Amino acid sequence: MSRTAVLEPAPTTAPQQREAMETVIVPRARDIGAFEVRRSLPSSQRQMVGPFIFFDQMGPAVLSDGQGLDVRPHPHIGLATVTYLYDGCIHHRDSLGHSVEILPGAVNWMVAGKGITHSERTPQERRKSGERIFGIQTWVALPKTVEETEPRFEHVDVDQLPFLEGEGKEVRVILGSLYGETAPVQTFSETFYVDAVLKTGARLSLPGDYEERGVYVAQGAVELAGQRYEAGRMLILRPGSAATVTALGPSRLMLLGGEPMDGPRYIWWNFVASSREKMEAAKRDWAKGDWETGRFQLPPDDDEEFIPLPES
Numbered sequence: 001m002s003r004t005a006v007l008e009p010a011p012t013t014a015p016q017q018r019e020a021m022e023t024v025i026v027p028r029a030r031d032i033g034a035f036e037v038r039r040s041l042p043s044s045q046r047q048m049v050g051p052f053i054f055f056d057q058m059g060p061a062v063l064s065d066g067q068g069l070d071v072r073p074h075p076h077i078g079l080a081t082v083t084y085l086y087d088g089c090i091h092h093r094d095s096l097g098h099s100v101e102i103l104p105g106a107v108n109w110m111v112a113g114k115g116i117t118h119s120e121r122t123p124q125e126r127r128k129s130g131e132r133i134f135g136i137q138t139w140v141a142l143p144k145t146v147e148e149t150e151p152r153f154e155h156v157d158v159d160q161l162p163f164l165e166g167e168g169k170e171v172r173v174i175l176g177s178l179y180g181e182t183a184p185v186q187t188f189s190e191t192f193y194v195d196a197v198l199k200t201g202a203r204l205s206l207p208g209d210y211e212e213r214g215v216y217v218a219q220g221a222v223e224l225a226g227q228r229y230e231a232g233r234m235l236i237l238r239p240g241s242a243a244t245v246t247a248l249g250p251s252r253l254m255l256l257g258g259e260p261m262d263g264p265r266y267i268w269w270n271f272v273a274s275s276r277e278k279m280e281a282a283k284r285d286w287a288k289g290d291w292e293t294g295r296f297q298l299p300p301d302d303d304e305e306f307i308p309l310p311e312s
Contacts, residue, residue: 020243021225025234027057035061035133040216040234042267049214049236050258051189053079053265053272054139057218057232060087063131068122074307075296076112076139077282078147078265078272080188083108084174084195085135086218086252089126093299094118098153104135105158105195107174109185113142115282115295116151119302136218136254138193140175141265144274146188156185168202168247171195176258178207191258198222198247206243206255213237213257220251269310283309 023045027038041048041055049055058069069090083090083102090102094110095117102108110118122131142149162173162181173183175193183193196204198220206213215224215235222229222245229235231251237243245253265272266279273279285295287309298306 019225020237020241021227022236022238024229025236027232027234035059035063038232043234046236047264047267048141048212048261049256050191050210050212051140051142051261052138052191052193052214052256052258053141053267054137055216055234055256056137057216058133058135058137060132060134063122063127063129063133065129066127068127068131069120069133070122071120072305072307073117073119073298073302074270075115075117075282075286076110076270076272077115078112078274078278079139079141080109080111081137081139082110082175082193083120083135083137084254085133088131088133088135089123090133090135091121091123092118093121093302094151094153095297095299096151096153097300098155099299099301100153100155103158105161105172107154107156107161107183107185109154109156109175111142111149111152111154113147113149113151115285117296117298117306119299121302136216138256139272140187140189140191141261141272143189143262147272147274147278154185156183160184168199169204170197171204178209178255189258189261192255194255196253196255198245198251198253200247200249202247204245204247204253206237206245208240208242210257211239211259213243213255215245216254216256218252218254221248222246222251222253223248 027040038057085104164171172195176191178192
């Protein structure tokens with residue numbers, strides 16, 4: 001972990017700031033029982049930002065007695081996932097045998113590659129009244145050269161991630177590189193993913209190092225290019241533009257993006273692929289239910305149920 005001052009943003013003129021914005025995505029909200037989920041990616045305006053092809057906000061919510069997250073074992077291909085929590089705890093189990101509790105600030109990087117199965121549940125001891133759940137789940141599409149790589153899982157504790165602070169800002173690099181720091185997680189394309197906490201009035205520059213950049217307002221409100229944006233907005237920036245956000249109150253942002261992917265992706269259910277053939281093959285393999293010798297197995301300690309292949 002490093003603790004270094006985040007440099008105050010360089011001055012930018014009003015015309016430059018006005019040209020920074022490309023579009024604003026308003027997430028689609030849906031209730032999954034215990035709490036609400038808001039999905040920003042993919043959307044009708046944008047499928048990906050850099051390699052990020054899926055972006056969900058979970059909560060914030062307070063769970064009632066006995067309630068919790070119960071996502072049964074399900075498959076993935078062609079992507080890597082990271083669930084980043086602000087509050088709460090999720091028990092991750094996968095078909096490689098990993099069993100890890102995801103805690104706030106830690107990175108749990110699951111590379112699906114040619115195929116992996118996992119489940120996500122609230123630990124039994126945390127199913128009590130007053131348990132909070134709040135976080136972001138993202139999928140990162142893999143380049144064609146590695147989309148069928150062997151699956152793997154990597155856990156990085158919060159105190160191992162680069163951390164910068166100064167001028168009312170606290171910035172943690174989760175994936176990739178930004179602000180001169182690089183997270184200790186193996187990624188497969190030029191990317192960045194950053195958690196930024198800002199005090200009222202703090203200003204944070206968004207370097208134009210990457211062609212595709214997004215800012216998600218998770219909490220609070222910010223000003224960018226003379227406009228106010230409340231929590232629950234994904235701001236997509238123009239390539240190469242100068243941009244600075246100003247916190248209009250205590251705020252939390254997720255910065256994400258990278259270089260454009262090497263072509264479009266098909267996305268269906270939990271699968272991401274560069275071709276329809278790869279997608280259809282994954283559907284057939286999951287539908288077979290060959291947990292012993294097939295492509296997909298179930299987590300060793302969570303193998304009594306699974307999510308069936310959707311009918312459409």
